[in-house]
Amino acid sequence: xxxxxxAQAPRPRPRRSPYALLVALVLVxxxxxxxxxxxxxxxxxxxxxxQPEGCTKPNRTLQLHAVELPRDPATNQIRxxxxxxxxxxxxxxxxxxxxxxxxxxITLHNHVPAATLAQLRTDPEHPLGVxxxxxxxxxxxxxxxxxxxxxxxxxxxxxxYTWFAKKRDNRTGSQxxxxxxxxxxxVVGGPHGTQGLGAGLFGGVVVRRPGDPxxxxxxxxxxxxxxxxxxxxxxxxxxxxxxxxxxxxxCLVARQGEKVEFIVIGIGNDxxxxxxxxxxxxDTRTGLIDNNGxxxxxxxxxDNKTLGPGDSFGFQVTxxxxxxxGHWMLHCHMQFHSDAGMSTTVHVLDETGAMMPxxxxxxxxxGQPAPDGGGGHQHN
Numbered sequence: 162x163x164x165x166x167x168a169q170a171p172r173p174r175p176r177r178s179p180y181a182l183l184v185a186l187v188l189v190x191x192x193x194x195x196x197x198x199x200x201x202x203x204x205x206x207x208x209x210x211x212q213p214e215g216c217t218k219p220n221r222t223l224q225l226h227a228v229e230l231p232r233d234p235a236t237n238q239i240r241x242x243x244x245x246x247x248x249x250x251x252x253x254x255x256x257x258x259x260x261x262x263x264x265x266x267i268t269l270h271n272h273v274p275a276a277t278l279a280q281l282r283t284d285p286e287h288p289l290g291v292x293x294x295x296x297x298x299x300x301x302x303x304x305x306x307x308x309x310x311x312x313x314x315x316x317x318x319x320x321x322y323t324w325f326a327k328k329r330d331n332r333t334g335s336q337x338x339x340x341x342x343x344x345x346x347x348v349v350g351g352p353h354g355t356q357g358l359g360a361g362l363f364g365g366v367v368v369r370r371p372g373d374p375x376x377x378x379x380x381x382x383x384x385x386x387x388x389x390x391x392x393x394x395x396x397x398x399x400x401x402x403x404x405x406x407x408x409x410x411x412c413l414v415a416r417q418g419e420k421v422e423f424i425v426i427g428i429g430n431d432x433x434x435x436x437x438x439x440x441x442x443x444d445t446r447t448g449l450i451d452n453n454g455x456x457x458x459x460x461x462x463x464d465n466k467t468l469g470p471g472d473s474f475g476f477q478v479t480x481x482x483x484x485x486x487g488h489w490m491l492h493c494h495m496q497f498h499s500d501a502g503m504s505t506t507v508h509v510l511d512e513t514g515a516m517m518p519x520x521x522x523x524x525x526x527x528g529q530p531a532p533d534g535g536g537g538h539q540h541n
Contacts, residue, residue, distance in 0.1 A: 213299040216264035216325040223257070223265065226250060227291040227314075227346075227362065228272045235397070239277060241291075241349070241360040247272055252361025253381040253391055253410060254344075256424060259298065259326040261339050261370045268321045269293045271314040278316060281349055281356040290315045290348050291357065295366060296473060297342030299325040306347045313348040326368045339373075340446040341475030342366040343381075343426040358428050361392060365424035367475060373449065376422035376477050380413050384468055384493060386429035388503035395502030403516055406508060413491065414508040414516075417481035421507075422448075424475045427468040434494040436465040437507065439484040448476030465494055481509040486517050 212218075228250045230240040243254030247270075259265055271291045278289040292313040294306035302310045304322040314320045329337035345363035350356025365381040383391050390398050391410045401412040408414050415421045425435050441464040443450045443457075450457045466474060481487070492504035510516050 210301055211303055212264065212323050213301050213325045213327075215299070215327055216323065219264045219266035219323060221263065221265050223267045224270065225254075225267050225293065226270045226272055229274060229277050230361065233392075239281060239360050240392075241273060241277075241346075241357065241362050243362060243364055251410060252363070253383055254362070254364030256365045256367065256379050256381060257344065259324070259366070259368045261326050261337065261368055262328045263326045265324045265326070266321050267293060267324065268319055269314050270319045271316055273316060275316040278349060281360065283351045283356070287351055288313070288315070288348070291346050291362065292348040292354070293322050293344060294347035294354070295322075295324055295342065295344040296471070297340065297366065298338045298368065299327050308348055308352050339368045339370045341424050341448070341473050342368070343424070343473045345428075359392075363426070363428060365426065365473075365475075367422070367424060370447070373447065374420060374477065377419040378408060378415050379422040379424065380408075381410070381424045381426065382413075382435070382491065382505075383426045383428050384431075384433040384435060384503070385427075386431050388493070388498045388501040390491075390493075390503060390505050398502070398505035401506070401508055401516075401520070403520055406510070406516060411505075412508075413505060414510065415480040416510045416514055417486050417512055419480045420477050421480050422475065422477045425466075425468060425473065427470050427472040430470055431498075432470075432495070433468045433498060433503070434465055435468050435491075436494040437478075437491050438464075438489040439487070440464065440478040440480075440482065440489065440507075442476035442478055446474075448474070480507075485509070486511040488517065488520050 224245065226244050226247045228242060228244065228247050230242045230250060230252070232238060233240055240252060242250035242252045244250030245255050269291070273291055275289050282289070288308060290313040292306035300323060303312055304324065305312050306322065307313070312320070326338045327335065329335065343363060343365050345354060346357030347354040348357065349360065349362065363383060381391070385392060388394050393411065397411065399411060401414055406412050406414040427433060441462050442448050444461040444463045444466065450460055486509045489507045489509060490504060491507050492499045506520070508516055508520065
């Protein structure tokens, strides 16, 4: 073949890989359909499974309600809360207990007015809604409780989240989910839910193993910015009545000999140290010593523990064990925090249920309400 014939001969076409053809077809479909890569990503996300691996069907269901509560009387700051019923909402919200291996479906109902949510957002383009985001247990992205996964609840609507308390698996090395965790909003105000946390949308979670002892009482103590415990400080942290103390977020009370459980969480931006007078506990994930005390001396026994933002731990104590009834201080051991009013009291009643003398509601030392009520972002 001469040079002229070579120039006129048809050149072989390059072969296209099946992968390249597939990418081209997807791009054409997106462009002609008026969509976008973001829309394709959302479509892909919606096809994800609702239950995490190991959870074929929920074992139990719960109804949880997000509502607006009366404003902080000292600061007029907006307060929100979760509750198993709308009329029982509080901050912290109700403690959610799970058994190891359990799959739980929680339907969150958003009763918070759109106007209230609009006041809390930092970007006028941010969507209005509340969500449920949990630490520790397993879930798919459909139950992540975030804006980017579209797993939040607009005003007046409901959504079901699925949590799985996975067991330990020695074969794969999975440590499981037994222990103390927490849940909170991740949407109110902005993509990280900072304003939702600051308004009161948080609560404790505990995953129990078979045979774990059940407490007589459980209290959540959230250490936060502006030297607050459960978004309160100073006198507001302890409202126990001397004659008729009613257990709650601002009245930590138990009879001598009762098993009292604490779920401790860190919210906001500051570091703290949690200290409980007169009582100590095992520094383990479950706050317990296993195996009937075998190797117990290798486990630290503590009464003070460092707590950072997002951290959680928990434990049980026997109220008044060896120390008797009385008024036992619970506070942050960063000295300027406790001096500013980051302190409350655990009241151990005698065996008849009577409170020891020497207490009046609002007896907490130091501290004035923070300008934003203790729930806001301290470093704005």
